[in-house]
Amino acid sequence: MAHIPYSRQSVSPADIAAVVAVLESDFLTQGAALPRFEAAFARRHQVAHAVAVSNATAALHVACLALGIGPGSRVWTSPNSFLASANCALYCGAEIDFVDIDPLSRNLGLAALQAKLASAAAAGRLPDLLIPVDFAGLPCDLREMRGLAERYGFKILQDASHATGASYLGAPVGSAWADASVFSFHAVKIITTAEGGMVTTQDAALADRLRLLRSHGMTRDPAQMHAPPDGPWAYEQLALGLNLRMTELQAALGESQLARLAQMQQARAALAERYDRLLAGLPLRCPPRLADRVSAWHLYAVQLDAPQHRAAVFAALREADIGVNVHYIPIHTQPYYRQLGFRPGDFPNAEAWYAGALTLPLFPGLTPAEQDRVVDCLQAALAAHQPQTEAIA
Numbered sequence: 001m002a003h004i005p006y007s008r009q010s011v012s013p014a015d016i017a018a019v020v021a022v023l024e025s026d027f028l029t030q031g032a033a034l035p036r037f038e039a040a041f042a043r044r045h046q047v048a049h050a051v052a053v054s055n056a057t058a059a060l061h062v063a064c065l066a067l068g069i070g071p072g073s074r075v076w077t078s079p080n081s082f083l084a085s086a087n088c089a090l091y092c093g094a095e096i097d098f099v100d101i102d103p104l105s106r107n108l109g110l111a112a113l114q115a116k117l118a119s120a121a122a123a124g125r126l127p128d129l130l131i132p133v134d135f136a137g138l139p140c141d142l143r144e145m146r147g148l149a150e151r152y153g154f155k156i157l158q159d160a161s162h163a164t165g166a167s168y169l170g171a172p173v174g175s176a177w178a179d180a181s182v183f184s185f186h187a188v189k190i191i192t193t194a195e196g197g198m199v200t201t202q203d204a205a206l207a208d209r210l211r212l213l214r215s216h217g218m219t220r221d222p223a224q225m226h227a228p229p230d231g232p233w234a235y236e237q238l239a240l241g242l243n244l245r246m247t248e249l250q251a252a253l254g255e256s257q258l259a260r261l262a263q264m265q266q267a268r269a270a271l272a273e274r275y276d277r278l279l280a281g282l283p284l285r286c287p288p289r290l291a292d293r294v295s296a297w298h299l300y301a302v303q304l305d306a307p308q309h310r311a312a313v314f315a316a317l318r319e320a321d322i323g324v325n326v327h328y329i330p331i332h333t334q335p336y337y338r339q340l341g342f343r344p345g346d347f348p349n350a351e352a353w354y355a356g357a358l359t360l361p362l363f364p365g366l367t368p369a370e371q372d373r374v375v376d377c378l379q380a381a382l383a384a385h386q387p388q389t390e391a392i393a
């Protein structure tokens with residue numbers, strides 16, 4: 001039987017034609033496709049500015065820099081995320097810390113955040129930046145976080161890498177509440193540019209700073225220059241930037257993918273609902289649904305009631321050629337982070353989630369027959385490791 005991956009990109013003939021058109025054009029980088037993709041992404045997310053970069057890790061890095069994060073800054077994020085959500089602070093020389101997750105949403109927890117802020121305020125160690133993560137595509141509690149940000153004086157960089165097209169309180173993710181939001185277009189994410197990332201913001205000055213820093217910190221705009229240009233060739237370096245540019249091939253693919261976002265989103269949501277139905281009654285917890293937000297359904301991640309059997313269940317599914325996965329190993333338990341002083345036990349909710357977590361295949365091209373096979377195999381593996389009480393009696 002065919003392999004079922006946990007995720008697979010959906011590439012259409014129109015996507016391919018868009019990339020080929022760039023290859024046959026005059027510009028492989030720094031042409032018209034990039035601003036077109038940025039404008040389309042901004043429109044779709046109802047936000048004033050969208051700045052594309054080479055990947056979401058670069059987007060997190062450059063957004064931290066543009067938000068003024070540097071040596072001496074303190075950054076807090078969720079331990080239940082990909083490494084990049086925390087690494088970006090360290091790239092800037094800042095200090096990183098974590099806020100434990102809410103066991104229901106699996107996102108950075110509000111109660112834990114409030115408690116940690118209160119003790120940080122007492123100790124004079126408040127964070128400069130909070131990086132909440134929309135785990136699995138479910139938007140985090142941004143309205144309450146914005147209230148706390150105003151009260152305690154920190155900024156919010158939303159890691160919406162999983163949440164392209166998701167909505168929160170009736171508005172697209174990336175349009176409100178956060179100072180800036182980051183999206184990933186890695187091949188397994190909601191839309192793809194193979195590798196790619198985007199920062200959205202309503203703040204024009206922040207967007208200018210992001211554009212400056214993604215391309216060496218240099219400008220050709222006479223209005224930004226310190227001295228009058230001595231010719232049309234003139235450029236000035238105003239900051240220490242990097243080269244984080246997205247190519248025209250990626251941007252053209254992104255624009256074409258974005259046109260199919262609604263359709264791919266519908267396919268993911270329908271499959272997620274079907275999982276909910278098929279898995280009802282099994283000894284596991286399905287992903288949460290919250291009335292005031294719509295998930296992008298990047299991942300369908302369940303929690304087994306018996307975490308001690310997770311490894312065996314995982315192995316049985318992989319044996320059946322089903323690409324199950326686990327999201328995430330809590331960042332603070334990684335050797336690199338232990339060397340910074342973090343220890344297992346520091347964020348028990350994230351560790352408890354990880355212990356029983358299992359991500360099932362979910363992508364627009366997953367067929368109902370394939371999904372049935374995933375559920376049948378999962379059911380069999382769970383039954384093999386958790387004999388029904390009736391069977392024992």
Ligand SMILES: *Cc1c(COP(=O)(O)O)cnc(C)c1O
Nearest residue numbers: 055056057082084161184185186
């Ligand atoms: C994928 C991902 C990233 C990094 O994205 P890249 O585009 O691969 O650099 C960052 N944060 C989260 C939560 C992710 O899932």
